[in-house]
Amino acid sequence: MKSDTKPDVCVVGLGYIGLPTAAVIARAGCKVLGLDVSQRVVDTINRGEIHIEEVDLDGLVHGVVSRGLLSASITVAPADVFVIAVPTPFDKDHAPDISYVLAAGKTIAPVLKVGDVVILESTSPVGTTEQLRDMIAQMRPDLKVPGCTRETPDIAIAYCPERVLPGRILEELTNNDRSIGGITPRCARKALAFYKRFVRGECVTTDARSAEMTKLVENAYRDVNIAFANELSMVADRMGLDVWEVIRLANRHPRVNILSPGPGVGGHCIAVDPWFIVHGAPEETPLIRTARGVNDGKMHHVIRKADALVAAHPGAKIACLGLAFKANIDDFRESPARFVAARLARKYGERVHIVEPYASELPIEFTDTGAVQIDVDEALETCDILIVLVDHDVFRVVPLAERADKLVYDTRGIWPDQPKLVREEPDLVRLAS
Ligand code: SAJ
Numbered sequence: 410m411k412s413d414t415k416p417d418v419c420v421v422g423l424g425y426i427g428l429p430t431a432a433v434i435a436r437a438g439c440k441v442l443g444l445d446v447s448q449r450v451v452d453t454i455n456r457g458e459i460h461i462e463e464v465d466l467d468g469l470v471h472g473v474v475s476r477g478l479l480s481a482s483i484t485v486a487p488a489d490v491f492v493i494a495v496p497t498p499f500d501k502d503h504a505p506d507i508s509y510v511l512a513a514g515k516t517i518a519p520v521l522k523v524g525d526v527v528i529l530e531s532t533s534p535v536g537t538t539e540q541l542r543d544m545i546a547q548m549r550p551d552l553k554v555p556g557c558t559r560e561t562p563d564i565a566i567a568y569c570p571e572r573v574l575p576g577r578i579l580e581e582l583t584n585n586d587r588s589i590g591g592i593t594p595r596c597a598r599k600a601l602a603f604y605k606r607f608v609r610g611e612c613v614t615t616d617a618r619s620a621e622m623t624k625l626v627e628n629a630y631r632d633v634n635i636a637f638a639n640e641l642s643m644v645a646d647r648m649g650l651d652v653w654e655v656i657r658l659a660n661r662h663p664r665v666n667i668l669s670p671g672p673g674v675g676g677h678c679i680a681v682d683p684w685f686i687v688h689g690a691p692e693e694t695p696l697i698r699t700a701r702g703v704n705d706g707k708m709h710h711v712i713r714k715a716d717a718l719v720a721a722h723p724g725a726k727i728a729c730l731g732l733a734f735k736a737n738i739d740d741f742r743e744s745p746a747r748f749v750a751a752r753l754a755r756k757y758g759e760r761v762h763i764v765e766p767y768a769s770e771l772p773i774e775f776t777d778t779g780a781v782q783i784d785v786d787e788a789l790e791t792c793d794i795l796i797v798l799v800d801h802d803v804f805r806v807v808p809l810a811e812r813a814d815k816l817v818y819d820t821r822g823i824w825p826d827q828p829k830l831v832r833e834e835p836d837l838v839r840l841a842s
Contacts, residue, residue, distance in 0.1 A: 415437075415438050415439045415440070415606070416439055416488070416489035416490045416526075416603065417439065417440045417441075417442070417487075417488045417489050417490075418431075418434050418439045418440070418441045418442070418488055418489070418490045418491075418492065419441070419442045419443075419444060419485065419486065419488035419490070419491045419492070419517065420434070420441060420442070420443045420444065420491075420492045420494060421444045421485075421491065421492065421493045421494065421495060421513040421516065421517065422444070422445065422493065422494040422495035422496070422509075422513065422531075423443045423444070423445040423450055423451075423454060423481060424461065424494065424495075424496065425461055425463070425575065425578070426494045426530060426531075426571045426573070426578075427443065427445075427492075427494035427495070428443065428454070428459065428460075428461060428466070428470070429463060429466055429469075429573075429578045429579055429582055430492060430494055430530070430571070430582060431443045431479055431492075432466065432469045432470050432473055432479060432579075433469075433579065433582050433583060433607050434492075434606070434607055435473035435476075435478035435479040436469060436472075436473055436478075436607070437606050437607040438478070439478070439490075439606065440477075440478055441473075441478060441479045441480075442480055442481070442482060442486055442488060443479060443480070443481040443482070444481070444482060444483065444484075444485055444516070445481060445483065446483060447483075448483060450481070451481040451482060451483055454470065454474065454479070454480075454481040455474065455480060455481050456474075457470060457471040457474040457475055458470070458471070462738075462739045462740070463575070463576070463578050463579070464576060464577070464578070464579065465579050466578070466579065469579065485516050485517055485519075485520050486520065487520045487522060488520075488525070489524065489525060489526065490525070490526045490527075490528065490603050491517045491521075491525065491526070491527045491528065492528050492530055493510060493513045493514070493517075493527070493528065493529045493530060493531060493541075494530045494531060494571070495509040495510060495512075495513050495531050496509050496531065496677075497509065497510060497531045497532055497533055497534075497537075497685075498681070499681060499684050499685070499688075503684040503687065503688060504688055505533070505534045505684070505685045505688060507533060507534065507537050507540065509531070510529060510531055510533060510537060510540075510541060511540065511541065511544055514527075514541045514544045514545055514548075515544065515548065518544070518545050518548040518549050519548070519549075521545065521549060521552060521564055523552070523563040523564070524563070524564070525563075525564045525565075526564070526565045526566075526567070526596075526599045526600055526603060527541070527545070527564060527565070527566045527567070528566075528567050528568070528569050528600050528603070529541055529566075529567070529568045529569070530568075530569055530570060530571050532570060532624050532625070532628075532678065532681075532682055532685070533568070533570075533621050533624075533685075534621065534625075534685045534688065534689055535618050535621045535622050535625075535685075535689055536618065536621070537568075537621060538566060538567070538568040538590070538592060538617040538618075538621065539556070539592065539617065539618075541566065542554055542555065542556060542557070542566050542592055545564075545566070552564055554566070555591075555592040555593045555595070555596050556592045556593060561595075562593070562595070562596075565591065565592075565595065565596040565599035565600065566591070566592045566596050566617075567589055567590060567591045567592065567596045567597055567599070567600035567617065567620075568589075568590040568617040568620045568621050569587055569588065569589045569590070569600055569604065569620065570588065570620060570621070570623065570624035572585055572587075572624065572627060573585065575676070575735075575738050575740055576735075576737055576738045582607075582608075583607065583608060583609050583610070584609050584610050585608075585610045586610040586611040586612070586613065587604055587608055587610060587611075587612045587613070588613055588615055588619075588620045588623050588624075589601050589604060589612055589613065589614045589615070589620065590614070590615045590616050590617040590618065590619055590620025590621065590623075591614065591615075591616065591617060592616075592617050594614070596617075597614035597615065597616075598614065600614075601614055622686075624682070625682050625683070625685050625686050626686070628678050628679045628681075628682035628683065629682060629683040629686055629697050629700075631668075631679055632674060632679045632680070632682075632683045632697070632700050632701065632704060633683075633696060633697060633700040634667075634668045635668050635669075635670075635671070635674055635679070635700075635704060636699070636700035636701075636703040636704050637667065637668070637700075638652075638656065638667050638668045638669055638670045638671075639670050639671070639673070639674075639703055639704055639706075639707040640703050640707075641655070641656065641667070641670065642670035642707070643706075643707065643710055646710075646714070651830075652670055652822070653822035653825055654825075656669075656670075669821070669822060670707070670820070670821075670822065671707075671745070671800075671820055671821055672707065672708055672711040672745040672746055672749055672798050672820040672821075673704055673705060673707045673708030673711065673745030673748075674704040674705075674707075674745070675734030675735065675742075675743045675744040675745050675746070675747075676734045676735065676740070676742065676743055676744075677742055677743055680701070680704065680705075680743060683697045683698075683700065683701055684701065687701075707745075708745040708748060708749065711745070711749050711798075711820055712748075712749050712752050712753075714818065714831065715749060715753060715796050715818060716752070716753065716756065718794065718796075718816070718818055718831055719753060719756075719757050719760070719761075719794065722793065722794060722816070724760075725760070725793040725794050725816075726760060726762065726791060726792040726793050726794070727753065727757065727760055727761050727762065727792060727793070727794045727796065728762045728763075728764055728783070728788035728792035728794070728795050728796070729746075729749070729750040729753060729754075729761060729762070729763050729764065729796050729798055730764050730785070730788070730795060730796065730797045730798055730799065730801075730804050731746045731764070731765060731797070731798040731799020731800075731801055731804065732744060732746050732747040732750055732763065732765040732767075732768060732771075732772070732798070732799065733746065733747075733765065733767055733799050733801070734746070734747075735799065735800075736799055736800040736801050736802065737767075737801055737802055738767065739767035739768065741768065741772060745798075746798035746799045747772060747774075749796075749798055750763055750775075750780075750796075750798060751772075751774045751775060751778075753780075753796075754774075754775050754778040754779070754780035755774075755778050758778055758779030758780065759779035759780065759781070761778070761779075761780040762780065762781055762782075762783045762787075762788060762791075762792055763775065763780055763781070763782050763783070764782070764783060764784060764785050764788045764804075765782065765799075766784070766785065766801065766803050767801070768782070770782070785803060785804065785807065789807065789811050789812060789815075792815070793815065793816060794815065794816045794817075794818070795812065795815050795816070795817045795818070795819075796817075796818045796820070797817065797818065797819040797820055797821050797823055797824070798820055798821070799821065800821040800822075800823045804823060805823045805824075807824075809824070809826050809827070812824065812827065813827075813828060814829075815827075815829065816829050816831065817829060817830055817831065818830075818831040819831075
């Protein structure tokens with residue numbers, strides 16, 4: 410890669426991370442080719458449109474596509490820097506599946522040339538970047554690859570995890586600090602020079618394995634801390650206490666900062682990544698494993714409590730507020746709210762009403778349940794019981810006067826002034842236990 414000119418970049422995988430990343434790199438003036446296996450995705454992007462929702466992404470993609478800086482294809486082409494941002498799911502035994510990463514490596518290997526930089530961004534179990542390197546070495550015996558040669562390698566390979574928060578991706582892609590782990594220090598320096606083109610946050614170099622573990626640790630840390638909050642909420646239910654009040658007071662201690670309980674942990678990162686650590690060191694991870702169990706268990710606790718509440722009020726009209734996996738986004742993947750609402754819809758049918766301002770229609774599992782989608786105003790006018798599953802701002806701002814006579818099960822603690830909360834019905838807590 411010539412240091413004086415802007416590198417041509419190929420981003421493999423145009424999903425929630427790959428597409429915003431490609432767009433931000435293009436905005437920095439690099440010519441970017443986005444690769445995806447879906448022709449539909451490729452066509453959408455080449456029209457200057459997007460297939461995912463993210464704040465301000467539509468305008469950015471439209472701009473860089475129309476300026477000729479970003480294009481998409483299902484066929485690889487030579488570039489100077491390759492950024493791999495493909496999914497790394499796990500199987501039914503929670504074992505990580507890195508086949509998409511290796512498939513991406515297989516795709517780019519034939520076009521690699523001397524001077525190229527390959528960067529893996531996908532959340533990956535420790536050792537994946539080395540496996541990617543081994544695969545490239547196998548496919549391209551003509552290239553000297555880092556860690557496998559005593560001479561100066563022909564290419565650089567590094568791991569640099571994304572750490573952006575859905576809903577704030579564009580801002581965080583630019584402003585967050587980055588950990589850049591090279592297979593060798595030289596690889597890290599090459600990748601660093603690339604990230605410096607579009608990242609304003611600090612870029613810290615390390616080795617590839619440490620960077621892989623860092624990403625997993627960040628999400629496991631959050632999972633464990635959310636589990637603590639969720640466990641407290643179940644203890645508080647048992648004791649008839651308001652967990653929000655207890656947390657508010659405890660957080661006044663200068664060294665205590667308890668997170669917020671909710672209906673469980675959703676999304677595709679925090680509920681997944683801790684398993685990569687557990688899988689790598691099963692004997693040494695009782696805490697991380699237990700936290701996963703607590704957070705999954707919290708969803709079932711909410712289901713039992715909501716079910717007991719609805720069953721105890723025959724004829725009452727129920728509104729489930731929210732389906733998204735967290736506040737103010739339209740992402741419904743792995744969402745505990747969606748799961749809880751669907752369970753109620755299947756059991757109680759037309760008594761159940763779903764309020765989700767970020768969904769134009771209800772997800773497939775609500776079909777034929779009898780449950781219907783209504784807006785928040787109609788819910789406030791017509792429903793007797795409100796079950797708050799997501800802390801969308803549009804719910805948070807509902808004034809007390811409009812909900813004072815409702816029976817509320819608030820799993821997110823958005824209405825601390827609510828007079829009739831479910832926790833005040835001790836029989837329900839007993840039923841839910
Ligand atoms: N949640 C709670 N209580 C809280 C905080 C979150 O119940 O106090 C729930 C949310 O409602 C949601 C889930 O946890 O269901 C996850 O939400 P989140 O906002 O904690 O995280 P994600 O999944 O949107 O993004 C995370 C972020 N990781 C960390 O904060 C350590 C993000 O920076 C990562 O880039 C992203 O995972 C990822 O891609 O790995």
